[in-house]
Amino acid sequence: MSEVLKIFKIGGGIIDDPDQLRFFLGELARVGGKKILVHGGGKGANELLASLGMLPNMINGRRITDAVTLDVVTMFYAGKTNKQIVALLQQAGVNALGLSGADGNVIRASKRPVGEVDYGFVGDLQKQNIHTDFIELLLGGNLMPVFCAITHDGHGQLLNTNADTIASTLARALAGRYQVELHFCFEKDGVLADVNDESSVIPQITPTLYAALKARGTIAAGMLPKLDNAFAALDEGVAKVIIENALKINEPVKTIVCRA
Numbered sequence: 001m002s003e004v005l006k007i008f009k010i011g012g013g014i015i016d017d018p019d020q021l022r023f024f025l026g027e028l029a030r031v032g033g034k035k036i037l038v039h040g041g042g043k044g045a046n047e048l049l050a051s052l053g054m055l056p057n058m059i060n061g062r063r064i065t066d067a068v069t070l071d072v073v074t075m076f077y078a079g080k081t082n083k084q085i086v087a088l089l090q091q092a093g094v095n096a097l098g099l100s101g102a103d104g105n106v107i108r109a110s111k112r113p114v115g116e117v118d119y120g121f122v123g124d125l126q127k128q129n130i131h132t133d134f135i136e137l138l139l140g141g142n143l144m145p146v147f148c149a150i151t152h153d154g155h156g157q158l159l160n161t162n163a164d165t166i167a168s169t170l171a172r173a174l175a176g177r178y179q180v181e182l183h184f185c186f187e188k189d190g191v192l193a194d195v196n197d198e199s200s201v202i203p204q205i206t207p208t209l210y211a212a213l214k215a216r217g218t219i220a221a222g223m224l225p226k227l228d229n230a231f232a233a234l235d236e237g238v239a240k241v242i243i244e245n246a247l248k249i250n251e252p253v254k255t256i257v258c259r260a
């Protein structure tokens, strides 16, 4: 049986709150074994863009990223956010290494083709373009890779890439080498049967239940791409996908995503 690798993804809600971020990273430091962190930061990026007089523009959960927006989000995700997270992990005793996709050519993406929507400098991923040998080298050296949402195309162009997609693609690419557990961590206790009732956590969600809850509008917004990424990961050999509260990763309450 191959070794367990836990991949954690945190989003903008937690990152935006310094106390919650510090608490989450402290809990992450207590998780044993090999681990990777992928972080977003969309909420903070929206606030930063607004303060610069730039209206954030999202379509289907993806940011329309023109050249100026790319500059701002690169500074924010790959700079301030990534380095702050690495510094807090170092404080918690974890030897973390911050990476964009360009570093070590670890994630090469392709610019999303212009269709009905021109997303600008947004990167799409294929699992073959993840440099898994390099990741294995880092993990073998007891380093914890911390990925931000910036990738590159191999021709000198940086690209903005959804962080849930990065986490899911890393999980799928590494599934042949490790027994991968993918943890989507956010501000609720799991997938909820009633989004306003924190006690309504669905312990196990299957594709059939997902389809029914989506049709009823019970599951909506950012949870839709998260679950689509979760099922895609299970279909490609990821051992376990969990959706949980970033502040309760070491507690039992959570949603487990199941194939059937």
Ligand SMILES: Nc1ncnc2c1ncn2[C@@H]1O[C@H](COP(=O)(O)OP(=O)(O)O)[C@@H](O)[C@H]1O
Pocket (backbone or CB within 6 Å): 010, 011, 012, 013, 040, 042, 164, 185, 186, 187, 188, 190, 191, 192, 193, 194, 195, 218, 219, 220, 221, 222, 223, 224, 226
């Ligand atoms: N049934 C549901 N259970 C939990 N969250 C849900 C549900 N339906 C919609 N959501 C929304 O999905 C959001 C999570 O997605 P998103 O905002 O993209 O998170 P992140 O930025 O952490 O990736 C939650 O904040 C919540 O408002």
Ligand SMILES: CC(=O)N[C@@H](CCC(=O)OP(=O)(O)O)C(=O)O
Pocket (backbone or CB within 6 Å): 010, 011, 012, 013, 039, 040, 041, 042, 043, 045, 061, 062, 063, 073, 122, 123, 149, 160, 161, 162, 163, 164
């Ligand atoms: C292309 C695209 O949409 N990129 C995302 C990357 C950050 C992200 O995914 O952040 P959360 O996980 O906090 O939502 C964005 O700029 O919002």
